[in-house]
Amino acid sequence: MKSPASSPVPFGLHLHATDRAARTGEIRMPRGVIRTPAFMPVGTAATVKGMYPDQVKALGADVVLGNTYHLMLRPTAERIARLGGLHAFMNWPYPILTDSGGFQVMSLSQLRKITEQGVVFQSHIDGSRHEMSPERSVEIQNLLGSDIVMQLDECVSLPCEDKVAEKAMRLSLRWADRCKAAFGEHSGRALFAIVQGGASVPLRQESARTLAAMDFKGYAIGGLAVGEPQEVMLAMIEAVEPDLPSEKPRYLMGVGTPDDICEAVRRGVDMFDCVMPTRAGRHGQVFTRYGRMNLRNAKFADDNRPLDAASTCPAANGYARAYLHHLVKADEMLGKMLLTWVNLAYYQDLMAGLRAAIAARRLADFIAETKEAWARGET
Numbered sequence: 001m002k003s004p005a006s007s008p009v010p011f012g013l014h015l016h017a018t019d020r021a022a023r024t025g026e027i028r029m030p031r032g033v034i035r036t037p038a039f040m041p042v043g044t045a046a047t048v049k050g051m052y053p054d055q056v057k058a059l060g061a062d063v064v065l066g067n068t069y070h071l072m073l074r075p076t077a078e079r080i081a082r083l084g085g086l087h088a089f090m091n092w093p094y095p096i097l098t099d100s101g102g103f104q105v106m107s108l109s110q111l112r113k114i115t116e117q118g119v120v121f122q123s124h125i126d127g128s129r130h131e132m133s134p135e136r137s138v139e140i141q142n143l144l145g146s147d148i149v150m151q152l153d154e155c156v157s158l159p160c161e162d163k164v165a166e167k168a169m170r171l172s173l174r175w176a177d178r179c180k181a182a183f184g185e186h187s188g189r190a191l192f193a194i195v196q197g198g199a200s201v202p203l204r205q206e207s208a209r210t211l212a213a214m215d216f217k218g219y220a221i222g223g224l225a226v227g228e229p230q231e232v233m234l235a236m237i238e239a240v241e242p243d244l245p246s247e248k249p250r251y252l253m254g255v256g257t258p259d260d261i262c263e264a265v266r267r268g269v270d271m272f273d274c275v276m277p278t279r280a281g282r283h284g285q286v287f288t289r290y291g292r293m294n295l296r297n298a299k300f301a302d303d304n305r306p307l308d309a310a311s312t313c314p315a316a317n318g319y320a321r322a323y324l325h326h327l328v329k330a331d332e333m334l335g336k337m338l339l340t341w342v343n344l345a346y347y348q349d350l351m352a353g354l355r356a357a358i359a360a361r362r363l364a365d366f367i368a369e370t371k372e373a374w375a376r377g378e379t
Helices: 053-058 068-073 077-082 102-108 134-144 162-183 201-213 230-243 258-266 276-282 321-329 333-359 363-376
Strands: 012-019 022-029 032-036 038-040 064-067 096-099 112-114 119-122 129-132 148-150 190-195 218-221 250-252 271-273 285-288 291-294
Touching: 012 333, 022 333, 032 038, 032 333, 038 333, 064 068, 068 077, 068 096, 068 102, 068 129, 068 134, 077 134, 096 102, 096 134, 102 119, 129 134, 134 148, 134 162, 162 190, 162 201, 190 201, 201 218, 201 230, 218 230, 230 258, 258 333, 258 363, 276 285, 276 333, 285 333, 291 363, 321 333, 333 363
Parallel strands: 038 271, 064 096, 096 148, 148 190, 190 218, 218 250, 250 271
Antiparallel strands: 012 022, 022 032, 112 119, 119 129, 285 291
């Protein structure tokens, strides 16, 4: 894969159009442009599972996500740096966002201890002991060479008491300050802060206002899509949107379903990531303009139609449902690959549709038509 032409482009969001709170534009940086609203395929361990990098780019993805926690454990950030950095290592010369590793430390490690200094935890792979401070998280992401670096934060599970959310939010604010000092100044790269505060509107607003005053290059909304109802998630977005600088990117972490994405875009979010399309594909489920289908269902065993004849994705228009059902039931690798391809294609097509709708100032109509098609299914 050829690398984009090098350019001294400073990192920045350039808005092209708005439709009420929704925005469309470009995040520009030396390694390329991210068209917004954008969905970032998740490449946890330096690979988008089941996909070639060329395929991912051809679907319309401008950026992928790498995971600090997994990469620091295997093959290690230092090794990746010696081998030329994450872009060269995974043959993806375009923008990469790396998360801080905090969520995985909280959710995957066998034992962990959170202090003011950081987190001490055991690897879920071999039980080895590691320390992750705000400074170490930034150091790892710098070793990887990521274009967008995330601050280390403490993510609590929902529901939780406000006092628990407040303690984690205030610790995350202090860690944000330390991450900013460790990151320094880079014109072509960015450090994003993360808004926390559980399901409390006042805590979320305080977090957003404090972080906005610290002048990061982008802002994420974290600690959502962790099991709370959609209306809670949307209420938190609405609560903080007025306090997030309009000239900076807004990233809703770990979201989500196509419906969640549509509703968050409506409320002014620019960036998304989620393992859902790749994970669902590996388990026999696909997202299409007809809604969600489970290819494990017996009704597909004799269905000779493609998943979606109108799709431009070869996996969606070129393979019979009966064949895909067979691959899924037989646990064949090709089935996981094809359905992952279908799902990522659908997500990128959805983002392209959302961008076009915002530009035409008909986002509400586009979302309504999209949801009607999901509900109607095939005719």
